[in-house]
Amino acid sequence: MTAHRIGYARVSTPDQNLGLQIDALKKAGCDKIYEDTISGTKSHRPGLDQALDTLRDGDTLVVWKLDRLGRSVKDLLDFAGGLNNRGVGFVSLTDAIDTTTASGRFFFNVMASLAQMERELMVERTQAGLLAAREQGRVGGRKRIMTEAKIRSARKLLNQGTPPREVATGLGVSVPTLYRWVPAAGRTGASTQ
Numbered sequence: 001m002t003a004h005r006i007g008y009a010r011v012s013t014p015d016q017n018l019g020l021q022i023d024a025l026k027k028a029g030c031d032k033i034y035e036d037t038i039s040g041t042k043s044h045r046p047g048l049d050q051a052l053d054t055l056r057d058g059d060t061l062v063v064w065k066l067d068r069l070g071r072s073v074k075d076l077l078d079f080a081g082g083l084n085n086r087g088v089g090f091v092s093l094t095d096a097i098d099t100t101t102a103s104g105r106f107f108f109n110v111m112a113s114l115a116q117m118e119r120e121l122m123v124e125r126t127q128a129g130l131l132a133a134r135e136q137g138r139v140g141g142r143k144r145i146m147t148e149a150k151i152r153s154a155r156k157l158l159n160q161g162t163p164p165r166e167v168a169t170g171l172g173v174s175v176p177t178l179y180r181w182v183p184a185a186g187r188t189g190a191s192t193q
Helices: 020-027 045-052 072-083 102-135 150-161 164-171 175-181
Strands: 005-011 031-036 060-063 090-093
Touching: 005 045, 005 150, 020 031, 031 045, 031 072, 072 090, 072 102, 150 164, 150 175
Parallel strands: 005 031, 005 060, 060 090
Antiparallel strands: none
């Protein structure tokens, strides 16, 4: 089975030119080149999908530059990891990345480790911030729409026979919210209108 080099070129808008990328991919020995004229933030890129469908174990996907594939390091690492799992190499011409070589794989593994460490540090910082806020008496989330005074008022009105819809409207809440905060056990003689 012959290994193939499959190229992928992308520009964000129709007024941009793919020529430079396509020339570089041809010089890099790509057998076939797929193209997209679409923003990198779009998840559906038909040309990239076709290129990925074409790739087989032992093939290599070649791009002119990393940013042609994605905007975030995490997305790029996930993408390259997916290729690696399929036995497909990855080359970025202007970024001098080539996962078909030992040094290229090493570089990508270091990048993946750094991205993982950054995610873990972000989680740790978030948890530490939430803990510090709780220790200072701050509670996250939205303010409760039903205060204790509103709950007492709702119970009183419902127990007097006021229809739930009227009570909810008067309190500025929906009927389901009223029922969530004033369960049936807390209402005696309330109508179900």
